[in-house]
Every structure is written in C-alpha cells, then in structure tokens.
Amino acid sequence: MAYLTQPDYVKYICSCGQLKPITSLYFCRHCLKIRCGFCICHEVDSHYCANCLENMPSSEARLKKNRCSSCFDCPSCFHTLSTRATMAQPRQVVQDPAAGGDTKVESKQPKKMYYLSCFNCRWTSRDVGIPDQPVASGGWPERTNPHAARVNQLLDYYKAIALQEKQEKIERERKKFNIRGKYITLTDKTGLTGAMARNIAGLPSSESSSSAIASFVPSQATEEVEELPEDIFTKEVNLNQITSMPQRLASPEWQPSSVSRLHPLAKLLSVKRSQRCRACDHNLTKPEYNPGSIKFKIELLAYYHVPEVKIISHEPVKPGGKSALLLKLTNPTGHEMQLRLLQPEDIPPPEEKEEPKSIEKSLERSLNLEKDTTSLKPIEVTCEQPATSRVSAPDVTLTLAQRDDAAEYDDDAQHDTNDIIMWRKSNKLALRLEVVTDEGAEGGAPAVAKVALQYSYRNTVPPAAAAATPRDHTLYTTVLLDLGTVSSN
Amino acid sequence: MSHNVKILPGATVCEDCTLEGDITIGGGTVIHPRVTIIAEGGPIIIAEYCIIEEYSTIIHKKSDKQENPPKPLFIGAHNVFEVGCKLESPCGHIGESNVFECRSFVGVDVKIGSGCVIGAACRLTAPQTLADNTVIWGSEHHVREALEKQPSQLLQLDFLSKVMPNYHRLRKPNVHKRQPSTRQSQESSPKP
Numbered sequence: 301m302a303y304l305t306q307p308d309y310v311k312y313i314c315s316c317g318q319l320k321p322i323t324s325l326y327f328c329r330h331c332l333k334i335r336c337g338f339c340i341c342h343e344v345d346s347h348y349c350a351n352c353l354e355n356m357p358s359s360e361a362r363l364k365k366n367r368c369s370s371c372f373d374c375p376s377c378f379h380t381l382s383t384r385a386t387m388a389q390p391r392q393v394v395q396d397p398a399a400g401g402d403t404k405v406e407s408k409q410p411k412k413m414y415y416l417s418c419f420n421c422r423w424t425s426r427d428v429g430i431p432d433q434p435v436a437s438g439g440w441p442e443r444t445n446p447h448a449a450r451v452n453q454l455l456d457y458y459k460a461i462a463l464q465e466k467q468e469k470i471e472r473e474r475k476k477f478n479i480r481g482k483y484i485t486l487t488d489k490t491g492l493t494g495a496m497a498r499n500i501a502g503l504p505s506s507e508s509s510s511s512a513i514a515s516f517v518p519s520q521a522t523e524e525v526e527e528l529p530e531d532i533f534t535k536e537v538n539l540n541q542i543t544s545m546p547q548r549l550a551s552p553e554w555q556p557s558s559v560s561r562l563h564p565l566a567k568l569l570s571v572k573r574s575q576r577c578r579a580c581d582h583n584l585t586k587p588e589y590n591p592g593s594i595k596f597k598i599e600l601l602a603y604y605h606v607p608e609v610k611i612i613s614h615e616p617v618k619p620g621g622k623s624a625l626l627l628k629l630t631n632p633t634g635h636e637m638q639l640r641l642l643q644p645e646d647i648p649p650p651e652e653k654e655e656p657k658s659i660e661k662s663l664e665r666s667l668n669l670e671k672d673t674t675s676l677k678p679i680e681v682t683c684e685q686p687a688t689s690r691v692s693a694p695d696v697t698l699t700l701a702q703r704d705d706a707a708e709y710d711d712d713a714q715h716d717t718n719d720i721i722m723w724r725k726s727n728k729l730a731l732r733l734e735v736v737t738d739e740g741a742e743g744g745a746p747a748v749a750k751v752a753l754q755y756s757y758r759n760t761v762p763p764a765a766a767a768a769t770p771r772d773h774t775l776y777t778t779v780l781l782d783l784g785t786v787s788s789n
Numbered sequence: 790m791s792h793n794v795k796i797l798p799g800a801t802v803c804e805d806c807t808l809e810g811d812i813t814i815g816g817g818t819v820i821h822p823r824v825t826i827i828a829e830g831g832p833i834i835i836a837e838y839c840i841i842e843e844y845s846t847i848i849h850k851k852s853d854k855q856e857n858p859p860k861p862l863f864i865g866a867h868n869v870f871e872v873g874c875k876l877e878s879p880c881g882h883i884g885e886s887n888v889f890e891c892r893s894f895v896g897v898d899v900k901i902g903s904g905c906v907i908g909a910a911c912r913l914t915a916p917q918t919l920a921d922n923t924v925i926w927g928s929e930h931h932v933r934e935a936l937e938k939q940p941s942q943l944l945q946l947d948f949l950s951k952v953m954p955n956y957h958r959l960r961k962p963n964v965h966k967r968q969p970s971t972r973q974s975q976e977s978s979p980k981p
C-alpha cells in the first residue's frame with residue numbers, strides 16, 4: 301500500500317496529466333495506459349441501502365427519491381438510527397375508560413413497543429413525540445411535503461417543456477434534411493416521428509403536455525412579507541431549542557427551525573459504481589452485484605500492473621548540490637519485468653495511430669444523434685510539472701522477478717550486485733541513486749524530483765479474434781518524488 | 790491498600806482495581822477490573838446501581854479552598870462510566886442516570902446534573918454546570934437537551950453481577966457490622 305494517512309510522497313502522472321498516488325490510479329489493459337478518476341467514465345451499477353444492504357433497481361430508487369424505506373438517519377447528528385425495543389404496559393386503555401368496555405379485555409401483559417434511537421447523540425423518536433410502534437420495521441408516520449402539489453406541477457411543466465423542445469429539434473432536423481434531399485420520407489408521411497420521440501422520452505402524448513404548459517401559473521414575487529414577531533430581538537435565545545443549518549438543510553421540504561420538529565430522515569441510498577475507460581469503452585472496475593460484497597469482478601488497478609516506486613530515504617536537497625536517494629521498486633505483476641530509469645524528456649512520443657473504426661460502431665454512433673461522444677473522449681495531456689531536481693538515471697536495465705506470494709516468507713535479502721542495486725528480494729529491488737538539484741532552486745521551496753520509468757509489460761488479456769496483437773509491450777510512466785523542501789545551504 | 794474502602798452488600802467489585810482513600814460503594818454497583826478510584830481530597834461515595842467500566846478513573850482531587858472536614862464527592866445512582874473515562878471532580882455532587890462515554894474527560898469545577906451524557910472522547914475542562922438531560926457529543930462538542938433521562942441499565946447490571954464472579958476475583962462486602970451508623974451519616978450529608 302501507499303500511505304494511508306501520510307501525504308503522497310510518490311505521484312504518478314496519469315495519461316490525462318493529473319498527479320495521483322498509485323493507489324488511486326487505474327490501468328487500462330486494452331489501451332495500456334494509466335487512467336485516473338478524472339479521465340474515466342463513472343457509471344452507476346446499482347442502488348442499495350448501506351444500512352440494511354437492500355438492493356433496488358434504479359427505477360424503484362428514483363420512485364423512492366433515492367431513499368431507503370426502512371432505514372432512518374438521525375435528524376440531529378445524521379448517524380444511522382437504531383430500533384430499540386421497550387416493554388410497555390398498554391396504558392391507553394386505562395387512560396380513556398369511555399372508549400367502550402371491550403378494549404379492556406385486551407391482555408394486560410406488557411407489550412413490546414419500538415422506537416428509534418441514535419447511539420451517537422442519544423436523540424430518540426420520543427423526543428419529538430412520535431408514538432412508539434408495535435412492529436420493529438416500518439410503520440413510522442410519513443409526513444407529506446407541504447409543497448407537494450406545487451412540486452408536482454413544476455415537474456409536469458418541465459417535462460412538457462422538455463418534450464416540446466425535443467419535438468422542435470426533430471422538426472428542425474427534418475427540415476434541414478428536406479432542403480438537402482427534397483424528397484419525402486416514409487416517416488414524414490405517416491407522422492411517426494412525433495410519436496416516436498414521445499416514446500423515446502417516455503412522456504405522455506403531446507395534447508396533455510401542451511395543456512400543462514398553458515395552465516401553468518408561474519410563481520409571483522411579493523413585497524408583502526410576514527412581520528417578524530414583536531419579541532424577536534428581546535426574547536432570550538435558547539440554542540438547545542433551535543436547529544443548526546445542517547439540520548435544517550437535511551430535510552429541505554420542512555426546514556424545521558425548532559428542535560421539536562426534527563423528524564427521522566429516510567436514509568439516502570448508496571450506489572455501486574463501475575468505471576469504464578473512455579478511449580476503448582472497456583470496464584476498468586466492476587463490483588460484484590451483491591451489496592454485501594466488497595469484491596470486484598473486474599479490477600484493473602494500477603497497483604496490480606504498474607511498477608510501484610517508494611522512497612526509502614534521501615539526503616537533504618541543496619540547490620546545485622547532489623544528494624543520495626534510495627528507492628524501492630516493486631513488480632506487482634506475475635511476469636518478469638525489465639525496467640529502465642529515464643529522463644522524462646527521453647520518453648518517445650506516443651505513436652499516433654488512427655483506430656480502425658468498426659462498422660458497427662459508426663452505425664451505432666449515427667443512430668443516437670443525441671449522444672455527442674466527442675466530449676467523452678479522454679484528453680491526453682503531457683504534464684509540464686516543474687521539478688527542482690532530476691534523478692541521474694543510470695544506463696542499466698534492471699530485471700525484476702515476478703510476484704511470488706510464497707517468497708514473502710523468506711527474509712534473506714540478497715545483498716549483491718553493484719553500486720546501484722543495494723539489495724534484491726523476490727519482486728522487490730532497492731536502488732541507490734543520485735539527485736542533482738537546480739542551481740536556481742530557492743531554499744524552502746518544495747523539492748520535487750522527476751524520473752521516468754520504462755518497463756516491459758506482458759498483457760494477459762486473451763487475444764481477440766486475430767491473435768496478431770503482441771503480448772509484450774514497452775510502456776512508460778513518469779513519477780514525481782516528494783523530497784521534502786530545498787534546504788537553504 | 791487502604792482499609793477505608795466500604796463495600797455494601799450486593800456490590801460487585803473486582804479485586805484488580807485501585808481504590809485509595811475513603812470510598813463507599815453502594816449495593817448493586819458493578820466495578821470492573823482495572824478501575825482507579827482515588828479519594829485524596831475527601832471521601833468518595835458511589836450510590837447504588839452504577840457501572841464503572843475498565844480503565845475508568847475517578848479522582849476526588851485535593852484543592853486549596855478545601856473545607857474542613859472535606860466535602861465528599863457524591864456520585865448518584867444509575868451512573869455509567871464507560872471504558873477509559875476520567876472524572877476529576879472535587880465539586881461534590883454528580884446526579885443520577887448520567888452516562889460518561891468511552892474516553893470522556895470531566896475536569897474540575899464541572900457540576901453535573903442528572904440524565905446527562907458526556908459523549909465519547911468529549912473533554913469538559915472549563916468550569917460549567919450541566920443542566921439535567923444535557924447531551925454532549927462529537928468532536929465539536931455539540932450540545933442538545935434530551936427529553937427524558939437515559940434508560941436505566943438494570944438488565945446489564947443484572948447480567949454483570951451474575952457473570953463477573955465466574956471470571957474475576959471479587960472483593961467481599963465489608964460493612965455488614967457497622968453499616969447502620971456509617972451509611973446514614975454519609976448519605977444524609979450531601980443532600981442539602
């Protein structure tokens with residue numbers, strides 16, 4: 301692992317130019333490029349509740365406003381509420397004897413009643429007068445949004461507008477087509493397009509939509525505002541009775557201003573995401589569907605494919621001076637790796653090759669006019685990160701053995717070899733290098749050394765139909781090393 | 790070890806804890822192993838049905854403006870001291886049904902009412918008085934007022950007093966003989 305709580309001392313340059321530690325990078329085996337969270341597609345796989353681990357399809361999640369129907373968060377501190385049971389005497393019967401004599405026959409035995417309680421701030425549903433429930437799950441009173449009617453009206457209105465705009469767009473497209481082609485298509489004749497558009501958008505027919513637009517009343521700004529109460533400036537404020545801003549914003553429908561109006565918040569759903577490379581549309585990660593599982597079906601993380609660089613130690617960096625730097629390199633793959641250190645400028649520019657576009661793909665593209673795929677393509681940037689120091693790279697090729705989990709248990713490192721390699725152990729290697737710092741580096745400025753790695757990579761993806769693709773590749777990556785600050789002489 | 794420790798019948802007190810000074814432990818109270826209770830500034834009286842968990846520390850600190858005879862530190866019934874909490878109060882009185890959560894710290898000059906909760910890792914160092922049913926929680930020491938007292942831990946107490954003797958050496962109750970006189974004087978003194 302890199303460092304969990306410490307700063308990231310070693311950063312890799314992603315193909316999009318972002319600097320990231322190796323643990324937050326992905327590696328596309330199809331493009332053979334490092335990718336990061338900024339240059340990949342994030343897709344929602346499934347919705348689930350993090351508390352009860354219930355899975356639900358996205359349509360249902362949308363219907364439930366992305367909230368779980370059986371779990372609640374504390375309205376006071378936002379921790380998950382727990383259901384607690386108490387034994388309660390059926391008191392109500394005693395309280396009103398007027399309500400028929402029959403009810404008294406009910407068992408006098410204590411009944412189990414449930415209420416919600418927060419283990420963090422000790423808020424309970426009893427604090428706001430929510431009656432205890434006879435069943436452990438559900439049955440909690442639901443409050444209706446005071447503005448529900450207006451919200452629905454607005455929703456209908458915006459849906460209608462969206463539909464109208466869509467229709468107008470299709471109309472325009474068709475006109476353009478007509479001018480150019482000057483012939484009437486079958487869809488023109490039958491008027492199929494309008495219905496099709498509505499179908500695609502999943503919206504009701506146009507008649508009702510136009511009526512929704514016509515009957516819509518926009519809100520009116522008014523100058524008459526309710527007067528503040530007389531004692532607003534004189535009444536003593538009891539902060540314990542007033543809700544905080546986060547508490548109010550957590551329930552936007554009600555925005556309670558007094559603590560006694562805090563109600564349990566239905567728990568927000570979480571999503572499982574899968575990541576997709578934008579350049580080749582292959583999945584980089586795909587989690588298992590079961591919300592209880594933290595495993596992945598596909599997990600193309602850079603940590604498993606790119607040699608890991610760690611700083612063992614280094615001498616203080618002085619302007620114009622040389623200092624020693626000890627690095628550890630690890631080969632995480634199951635194949636032997638040839639490694640060379642280079643200057644970042646020496647990386648050969650990537651070959652520009654036009655991907656042969658398959659017919660299916662271009663056809664697919666022509667079909668969905670809406671999707672402008674160009675914006676989804678990754679932007680490749682060469683990072684011009686300033687570095688105060690350069691690592692004088694030795695002109696040797698290092699061989700790193702494959703990862704061997706069993707070798708973890710032998711602990712005799714080989715202290716062999718030459719002035720560069722300090723020791724070797726299974727798939728790890730320690731190097732002694734020299735860092736040369738710029739003359740002009742200012743004292744106190746962060747010292748950053750930049751070094752490029754050339755490494756061989758064996759692609760184990762089963763070759764596609766034509767097995768012509770080479771299995772062995774030579775790849776490059778650039779690493780920035782954080783060497784503290786430049787000491788002022 | 791001091792001989793001033795009075796354990797009333799029904800209390801469960803583990804042998805492996807540090808009790809120094811004039812300490813009275815009420816019936817039904819459970820004191821886990823590794824608890825430190827030091828009565829250096831005056832006697833400590835712990836009422837009935839308290840739970841004092843491992844590594845908690847209760848100190849009645851010596852202070853300059855001490856009265857003579859020293860005022861006892863009275864800890865009311867049904868208080869729960871969770872693992873690793875620390876109480877350094879010379880202030881004489883702690884109400885009942887309070888919860889001192891794990892690793893909480895209550896310094897000197899803090900008066901605590903009843904039904905209060907000092908959240909995990911919360912530190913009360915400034916002089917203050919906690920009204921009844923005050924709940925303090927979180928790293929920012931949020932304060933809220935609970936509607937009712939914390940539910941009592943009678944089930945847990947029952948369980949502990951049954952289970953503890955199976956796994957720990959216990960100190961025996963030692964006040965049967967002089968119980969009437971000592972008990973009355975101690976429990977009436979902090980009331981006014």
Ligand SMILES: [Zn+2]
Binds near residue numbers: 329332577578581
């Ligand atoms: Zn790719």
Ligand SMILES: [Zn+2]
Binds near residue numbers: 339
């Ligand atoms: Zn990137």
Ligand SMILES: [Zn+2]
Binds near residue numbers: 351368369
């Ligand atoms: Zn749930």
Ligand SMILES: [Zn+2]
Binds near residue numbers: 374418420421
């Ligand atoms: Zn809470």
